[in-house]
Amino acid sequence: MTQSRQPMVGGSVQPGWEAVRDAFAQGQATDPGAAQLAVHHQGRLVVDLWSTGTSPTRRPFGPESIGVLMSVTKGIVSVCTHLLSERGVLDLDAPVARYWPEYASAGKAGTTVADLLAHRAGLPAFVDHAEGVEVAGLLDRDSLVRGLAAMPPVWEPGSAYLYHALTYGHLIGEVVRRVTGMSIGAFFDQEVARPLGLDLWIGLPLEEEHRFVPQFAVEPAPTAEQIAAAIAGFGLVPDSPLALGLRAAAAELAAVIDVLGTRAGRASEIPAAGGIGNARSPSRLYAALIGRVDGMRVLSPLTVERARAPRTDRLRAPAPLDRLHGLGNSRFGLGFELPRPGEPLLGEGSFGHAGAGGRLGIAHPESGLAVGYVCTAMSWEPAAGPDPRWVPWTKAVQEAAGRN
Numbered sequence: 001m002t003q004s005r006q007p008m009v010g011g012s013v014q015p016g017w018e019a020v021r022d023a024f025a026q027g028q029a030t031d032p033g034a035a036q037l038a039v040h041h042q043g044r045l046v047v048d049l050w051s052t053g054t055s056p057t058r059r060p061f062g063p064e065s066i067g068v069l070m071s072v073t074k075g076i077v078s079v080c081t082h083l084l085s086e087r088g089v090l091d092l093d094a095p096v097a098r099y100w101p102e103y104a105s106a107g108k109a110g111t112t113v114a115d116l117l118a119h120r121a122g123l124p125a126f127v128d129h130a131e132g133v134e135v136a137g138l139l140d141r142d143s144l145v146r147g148l149a150a151m152p153p154v155w156e157p158g159s160a161y162l163y164h165a166l167t168y169g170h171l172i173g174e175v176v177r178r179v180t181g182m183s184i185g186a187f188f189d190q191e192v193a194r195p196l197g198l199d200l201w202i203g204l205p206l207e208e209e210h211r212f213v214p215q216f217a218v219e220p221a222p223t224a225e226q227i228a229a230a231i232a233g234f235g236l237v238p239d240s241p242l243a244l245g246l247r248a249a250a251a252e253l254a255a256v257i258d259v260l261g262t263r264a265g266r267a268s269e270i271p272a273a274g275g276i277g278n279a280r281s282p283s284r285l286y287a288a289l290i291g292r293v294d295g296m297r298v299l300s301p302l303t304v305e306r307a308r309a310p311r312t313d314r315l316r317a318p319a320p321l322d323r324l325h326g327l328g329n330s331r332f333g334l335g336f337e338l339p340r341p342g343e344p345l346l347g348e349g350s351f352g353h354a355g356a357g358g359r360l361g362i363a364h365p366e367s368g369l370a371v372g373y374v375c376t377a378m379s380w381e382p383a384a385g386p387d388p389r390w391v392p393w394t395k396a397v398q399e400a401a402g403r404n
Contacts, residue, residue, distance in 0.1 A: 007031070011049035011063060016404045020047050023396035027389040028053075032218065033377025034061035035389070036279035039397055040287035041404065042368040043294075047397070048280060053376060065213045066199060066278050067374050068260050070355030071165070073202060073275030076282070077172050078117060078307070078335025078353075079289065079298065080188055086303050090179050092117065092334060096171075099178040106152035116171045117335040118311040120161045122153025122318075123171065125248035128241065130228075132251030135259045138166075139268050145174050154241045155318040162317050163330055166252050169272030172335075185269040193281075196288055196296060200277030204266040212276065214261055215357060215378040227251070235320045242318055253356070257378070273355070282361030283372030286352060290365040304365065308333045308351035342385040346371070346398060358387040367401045 007028040013021050017039070024037050024047075034053030039046055050063050059065075069076075084090035090099070092113045097104035103111070108121075115121045126133045126144050128151060137143065148171060155162075164171070173184035180187050185202035193200050204212065227250045228238070236243040256273055259265035266276060288298045299307070312332045316322035331338040336351040345352065345362050346369055352362030357378040363370040373390065386394070 007051040007053065009049055009051045011047075013049070014044075014046040017041075017046045017400045020393055020396045020400060021049060023392035024049050025051065026392040031375065031377055031389055033216065033375050034065075034213065035373065035375040036063070036065070037393060038279040038283035038372045040283050040293070040370040041401055043287050043291045045280070045284070046400075046404075050279075059213045061213050061376065064199075064211055064278070066204075066208065066211045066276050067213050067376055068215050068273075068355075069200075069275040069277060069282070069359050069361070069374065070273045070357055072282055072353050072355040072359045072361045073271060073273055074168055075336055075353035075361055076188060076192075076200070076202065076275055076285070077169055077176075077184055077271050079192060079285070080176055080184060081113065081117065081172060081335060082299055082303050082307050083191060084176065084179055086300060090175070096175060099175050100149065102146075102149040105150055108153055108157060111153070111157040113175060114311065114334060115157045116164075116168070116175070118161060118332045119164050119168065119330075120158050120312070120315065121164065121167075121171060122155045122157050122160075123148055123151055123167050123245075124154060124162055124164050125245045125252060126167055126170075127151075127248055128244055130244050130247035130251070132248035133255065135255045138252070138255055138259050138270065139264060141170065141269065144170050148174075152241075154245045159315070160318040160322070161312045161315050161332065162321065164272075165249050166256060166270070166272045167249075169270060169274075173269065173271045183269055184271045192285070192298060196284060196293070196298065198277065198281040198285060200275060200281035200285070202271050202275050203269045204276045206267070208276075209263065209266070212266065213376055215257075215376050217257075218377050218379045235323070242321075277374070279372035279374045281372060282352075282374075283370050286361055286363035286370035286372070290363045290370065291368060301365075304351075306334065307336055308338065308349070308365075310338060344386070346394065354387075358389055360387075360390065367398070369397060369401050371397065 009025045028051045036050040096111050176184045287293045331340045339345045346364035350364040358375045360373040
C-alpha cells in the first residue's frame with residue numbers, strides 16, 4: 001500500500017470537524033481499498049465518511065456498505081459478557097466450569113471467565129496439532145466447542161497471556177450460550193444491536209447480503225513454511241505444545257479469511273472475527289458504552305471502568321516468548337485492547353479492539369469520543385505501531401474533540 005492516489009471521499013462532518021475529512025483522505029491515499037470512518041462525540045455522530053476504492057468483485061462501496069470486522073468482533077462479544085455481569089447472571093470472576101461443566105477437564109477447573117476475557121486461558125488454537133482446523137471445520141461450532149472443553153491448556157491459566165486469535169470467540173460464546181440459552185450472535189442481536197439500531201451482525205442475515213463488500217488481500221498470507229520459520233526464530237521447540245498451538249492458530253486464521261469469503265461463512269457465527277457491519281455501528285456501540293446515544297446507554301460507568309482496567313500488565317507471554325516482552329506487546333482489560341507503546345489508540349484511558357487488516361472500534365471516555373473504521377484492503381504485514389491509515393485522522397479527531 002505505497003502508491004499514492006487521490007481517493008474519492010463522500011459523507012459529512014459537523015462544523016468544527018472539517019479537518020477530519022482531509023485527514024481521512026490523507027490516510028486513504030496509499031490504500032487500494034475502500035473504507036468508512038465514523039466518529040461520535042458526546043453521543044452525537046459528528047463524522048460519517050467513506051472513500052471509494054477497488055475490489056476484485058467490483059461491488060460498489062458507499063455509506064450503507066457492510067464488511068468484515070475481523071477482531072473488532074471480540075470487543076462486541078465482550079460487551080455481551082459485561083451486560084450479563086451487570087444483570088447479575090454471570091460472575092466474571094467465577095470458574096468457567098460453573099456455567100460450562102465440561103470445561104473443567106484437563107486441568108482447567110480453575111480457569112475463570114476473566115481469564116478467557118483477558119487471553120489468559122492457555123488455549124490459543126482449536127486443536128493441538130500444527131495444521132489447525134480446516135475451512136469446513138470452522139463452521140462446526142459444536143465440534144470446536146467440544147474440542148476446547150477437552151483440551152489441556154498450553155500454559156497454566158491465569159499465569160501468562162497470549163492472544164487467542166480465534167478461540168476467544170467460541171470460549172466466550174459458549175459461556176454466553178450456557179447462561180442465556182442463546183447463541184452469542186442471537187443474544188447480541190436481541191439485546192444490543194436491535195435496541196441500539198446497529199447495522200452489525202455476528203451471523204449475517206441473507207436479506208443483508210446484497211450490502212456486503214468483500215475484503216481482498218494486498219499480499220499473500222504467510223505460508224506454512226514461513227510460519228514454521230518464524231516460530232523457530234522465537235526459540236520454540238518445533239513439536240512443543242506452544243509451538244504447535246501457534247502454528248495451528250496461524251493456519252486457522254488463514255482459513256477463517258477464506259471462510260468469510262463464502263455465504264456459509266458469513267451466515268455462521270465466528271465470534272472472534274466474523275462480525276459484519278459498517279463503521280457507524282461500532283462507533284455508535286462504543287458511544288453507548290461511555291454515554292447516552294438517543295437516550296440509551298448499554299453499560300454503566302462502573303462496568304466500563306472494570307472492563308478497561310488493565311488485566312495483563314503484570315503478566316508475560318508463556319516461556320520462551322516472555323523473552324520478547326516489551327514494545328509492541330498487547331495489553332488487555334476484560335475483553336478489550338488497551339493503549340500500548342507504539343499504538344496509543346486515542347490516548348490513555350481508551351479501550352476497544354482492532355481487527356486484522358486495519359479495522360477499529362474504540363472509545364475514550366474522558367473525551368467522549370467513539371470511533372469506528374472499516375476497510376476492504378486486507379494486509380498481512382505485521383504492524384510495529386498503528387495502521388498508517390489511522391495516523392492522520394486519529395490526530396485530527398483528538399484535536400477536534402479538544403476544540404468542541
